[in-house]
Amino acid sequence: xxxxxxxxxxxxxxxxxxxxxxxxxxxxxxxxxxxxxxxxxxxxxxxxxxxxxxxxxxxxxxxxxxxxxxxxxxxxxxxxxxxxxxxxxxxxxxxxxxxxxxxxxxxxxxxxxxxxxxxxxxxxxxxxxxxxxxxxxxxxxxxxxxxxxxxxxxxxxxxxxxxxxxxxxxxxxxxxxxxxxxxxxxxxxxxxxxxxxxxxxxxxxxxxxxxxxxxxxxxxxxxxxxxxxxxxxxxxxxxxxxxxxxxxxxxxxxxxxxxxxxxxxxxxxxxxxxxxxxxxx
Amino acid sequence: xxxxxxxxxxxxxxxxxxxxxxxxxxxxxxxxxxxxxxxxxxxxxxxxxxxxxxxxxxxxxxxxxxxxxxxxxxxxxxxxxxxxxxxxxxxxxxxxxxxxxxxxxxxxxxxxxxxxxxxxxxxxxxxxxxxxxxxxxxxxxxxxxxxxxxxxxxxxxxxxxxxxxxxxxxxxxxxxxxxxxxxxxxxxxxxxxxxxxxxxxxxxxxxxxxxxxxxxxxxxxxxxxxxxxxxxxxxxxxxxxxxxxxxxxxxxxxxxxxxxxxxxxxxxxxxxxxxxxxxxxxxxxxxxxxxxxxxxxxxxxxxxxxxxxxxxxxxxxxxxxxxxxxxxxxxx
Numbered sequence: 001x002x003x004x005x006x007x008x009x010x011x012x013x014x015x016x017x018x019x020x021x022x023x024x025x026x027x028x029x030x031x032x033x034x035x036x037x038x039x040x041x042x043x044x045x046x047x048x049x050x051x052x053x054x055x056x057x058x059x060x061x062x063x064x065x066x067x068x069x070x071x072x073x074x075x076x077x078x079x080x081x082x083x084x085x086x087x088x089x090x091x092x093x094x095x096x097x098x099x100x101x102x103x104x105x106x107x108x109x110x111x112x113x114x115x116x117x118x119x120x121x122x123x124x125x126x127x128x129x130x131x132x133x134x135x136x137x138x139x140x141x142x143x144x145x146x147x148x149x150x151x152x153x154x155x156x157x158x159x160x161x162x163x164x165x166x167x168x169x170x171x172x173x174x175x176x177x178x179x180x181x182x183x184x185x186x187x188x189x190x191x192x193x194x195x196x197x198x199x200x201x202x203x204x205x206x207x208x209x210x211x212x213x214x215x216x217x218x219x220x221x222x223x224x225x226x227x228x229x230x231x232x233x234x235x236x237x238x239x240x241x242x243x244x245x246x247x248x249x250x251x252x253x254x255x256x257x258x259x260x261x262x263x264x265x266x267x268x269x270x271x272x273x274x275x276x277x278x279x280x281x
Numbered sequence: 282x283x284x285x286x287x288x289x290x291x292x293x294x295x296x297x298x299x300x301x302x303x304x305x306x307x308x309x310x311x312x313x314x315x316x317x318x319x320x321x322x323x324x325x326x327x328x329x330x331x332x333x334x335x336x337x338x339x340x341x342x343x344x345x346x347x348x349x350x351x352x353x354x355x356x357x358x359x360x361x362x363x364x365x366x367x368x369x370x371x372x373x374x375x376x377x378x379x380x381x382x383x384x385x386x387x388x389x390x391x392x393x394x395x396x397x398x399x400x401x402x403x404x405x406x407x408x409x410x411x412x413x414x415x416x417x418x419x420x421x422x423x424x425x426x427x428x429x430x431x432x433x434x435x436x437x438x439x440x441x442x443x444x445x446x447x448x449x450x451x452x453x454x455x456x457x458x459x460x461x462x463x464x465x466x467x468x469x470x471x472x473x474x475x476x477x478x479x480x481x482x483x484x485x486x487x488x489x490x491x492x493x494x495x496x497x498x499x500x501x502x503x504x505x506x507x508x509x510x511x512x513x514x515x516x517x518x519x520x521x522x523x524x525x526x527x528x529x530x531x532x533x534x535x536x537x538x539x540x541x542x543x544x545x546x547x548x549x550x551x552x553x554x555x556x557x558x559x560x561x562x563x564x565x566x567x568x569x570x571x572x573x574x575x576x577x578x579x580x581x582x583x584x585x586x587x588x589x590x591x592x593x594x595x596x597x598x599x600x601x602x603x604x605x606x607x608x609x610x611x612x613x
Contacts, residue, residue, distance in 0.1 A: 028364060030397060031395050031396070031397065034391070034394040034395050034397075035395060037394070038380075038383075038391050038394075042382045042383070111378070111381060112374070112376055112377070112378035113378060113379070113380050113381060114378075115344075115372075115374060115378040116378060116379075116380065116392055116395070116439070117395065118344065119342065119343070119344070119367055119372055120367060120392075120395035120396065121364050121365070121367045121368045121395070121396060121397075122364060122395075123363075123364060124363075279344075280344060280345065280346055281303065281304075281339070281344070281345050281346070
């Protein structure tokens with residue numbers, strides 16, 4: 001970072017303290033929290049709709065793959081335990097992604113709603129961070145709701161009290177990862193391309209994220225294993241699987257945390273760059 | 282040299298040598314614009330679409346980064362301290378950017394909460410602003426259910442919620458019906474009475490002349506003139522004008538007719554204008570003294586070129602004439 005540049009010769013400098021607004025002590029943090037409060041209020045008002053929106057897809061996946069196929073004998077009895085952690089990961093990542101991508105596309109191009117927040121007294125990048133944090137909250141709720149649903153549909157879910165905290169941390173990481181991917185989609189994809197982009201991105205994302213299969217078992221489909229390794233969701237699925245069903249072969253849990261965290265940093269940097277480009281010209 | 286200068290009045294806005302070139306643009310959108318807005322003043326930016334008005338407002342409101350120069354709002358350098366600048370400025374954009382998920386009243390209240398206005402104050406202020414802007418009867422309605430004029434008023438009320446030192450309005454009356462426009466003008470006049478500094482962009486000369494204490498005329502990113510509307514018009518050195526429209530004859534051309542008209546006694550200047558119908562020739566003749574006696578000589582000159590005079594109007598010069606005089610083309 002360079003030091004603030006010297007003013008050009010002849011350019012006058014302000015004297016005395018800058019004129020202050022009515023609430024000069026108000027920090028950017030509190031503005032960020034006020035924006036978060038607005039988002040929480042709006043989501044809270046339509047919480048049942050939000051829940052229906054986020055749990056329907058994992059619920060059906062769980063029911064058909066975990067319950068129906070197993071009962072019909074097409075899937076092995078242990079498959080439920082492999083599938084459940086993967087679907088928790090799927091709910092976290094996908095909900096996080098959808099909670100940033102679509103709103104950003106709409107707010108930047110059609111509604112311009114984001115302008116009032118970009119004109120609030122906080123750095124532009126903080127508006128993007130707030131979006132990601134809020135989307136991750138939605139992702140976390142969606143992932144957490146999978147637990148009671150799992151108990152309801154499957155009768156029981158793999159669970160160990162000793163890894164509960166680590167599971168929660170991985171769910172947070174997964175939600176943030178999804179939100180960061182959505183930040184990239186929402187700021188780089190032009191609005192007229194968002195439909196096709198969603199179709200081209202979401203389906204591969206859902207089916208290469210090791211959600212429905214343990215990654216190490218792909219040894220004999222090498223190319224698909226490589227493709228899956230590129231999907232950030234794989235490390236969330238595998239991490240949760242390792243913590244909830246350690247007996248199933250999985251990528252080392254510590255490696256899942258590290259790779260997921262690295263992915264998060266990289267995706268956030270790319271997303272923030274795109275957000276700044278859209279917000280300022 | 283202090284920014285606070287020019288007599289006793291404090292500057293609300295100071296812009297010096299402002300340059301903006303957008304990425305991949307072949308030319309500068311602003312080519313070194315400088316001006317000052319005094320506290321409590323209504324300052325009008327007059328110019329056609331694409332002149333650089335919105336770019337200037339965009340830089341002053343921190344949404345566009347300047348390529349060069351300096352812009353200071355209420356003592357805060359907008360490029361060096363954009364967060365600080367956003368505390369002291371209010372923006373009413375060209376397009377509706379109200380929060381559709383919130384009610385009218387919530388739009389005001391949440392905006393104030395982003396700016397740290399205490400809860401009790403913001404509730405009270407929201408109610409009084411809704412009242413003042415004629416929106417008190419449906420505070421819980423969603424923005425989508427209101428007319429363009431009401432939306433515009435909501436956005437002004439929202440911008441006033443954090444008591445900005447300078448209020449920026451970008452083309453506020455574009456798309457409004459005449460009644461809504463008049464209501465808006467009254468409200469801006471009231472803001473001025475209350476001492477708010479207002480910077481307004483417009484391509485409407487009536488709006489600029491009616492509302493502004495001073496008007497800056499801008500075209501192609503360059504500030505062409507800056508003064509009170511009266512001074513700008515008086516600076517035309519001409520009291521009256523004669524507008525002539527004609528059908529061209531089979532021979533003769535527009536330029537030489539213009540020169541011939543300029544040679545008449547009592548004519549100061551002749552500007553050829555775009556004919557709205559697109560078929561004829563149109564001239565604005567600046568006249569010394571009374572224009573009426575010039576009608577007959579003008580008709581003679583026109584007849585000599587074979588053209589046929591179809592319309593003659595006598596008029597006082599206005600801001601549009603100033604604009605035409607400065608740029609050689611009509612405002613719209």
